[in-house]
Amino acid sequence: MIKSDIIRGHLEPIILRLIYENDQYGYEISKQISLRTDNRFQIKEATLYAVFQRLEKKDLIESYYGSVSHGRKRKYYRITTLGKAYLKESAREWQETKEIIDLFMEGLE
Amino acid sequence: MIKSDIIRGHLEPIILRLIYENDQYGYEISKQISLRTDNRFQIKEATLYAVFQRLEKKDLIESYYGSVSHGRKRKYYRITTLGKAYLKESAREWQETKEIIDLFMEGLE
């Protein structure tokens, strides 16, 4: 399991990316993350919904209610134009972050 | 400049790595980091000394006083055996972190 301090700051882009691929609702995203990472990373519900709030506040995503399924009604999110730009910039930043940390982490085997 | 939320959680290994190469004192480390990253990342003093405290508390480094230079006496740190093991494990974790985040960040160009 990956530690939360290590993933910190990367959750917004990760979630944004999943919404970018397809409109998503919370529960589905948390399942997707576990699935794609083979359970090496699991997002906690409280964290996920906090991220949604931040993303929506920054107008990077917008929400709408979908069908009622399995009890609660699903709240879907779609990415905005601003969100797409932010995502692209995040990907660039991630490349730079990797470069910088690699500077210090290489050659330890 | 790289954002602190993105680097968060990686500072302990970075600093440990620099101490691993050579015994270091705080001011030197902060200069080294700026230098090696071409000022793309600068550690703040308060942060640096907080990291030292955590590393020392976990017995990953130990300190000794060196020569008095430019006013204040220098406090040097050396890595412990435990610290070396921790560093190796951190490097492994970093590889895994990269893999996981890359899963979500790839194919956005």
Place this chain on the structure above:
DNA sequence: ACTAACTACTCTGTCTGTCAAAGTAATTTA
């Protein structure tokens, strides 16, 4: 028919790492 498990979202309070700002203090440079 009953209940356990699952789906789905929300809220409150806590913890931790980073930082801004300020302080202490001696040395070197202009």
Place this chain on the structure above:
DNA sequence: TAAATTACTTTGACAGACAGAGTAGTTAGT
């Protein structure tokens, strides 16, 4: 002799992630 630089420390604030609890309807198993 004033300003810049070296060098370390402390305090308090902030923000992101999380634990835990709550709400609520549906589906699967016995």
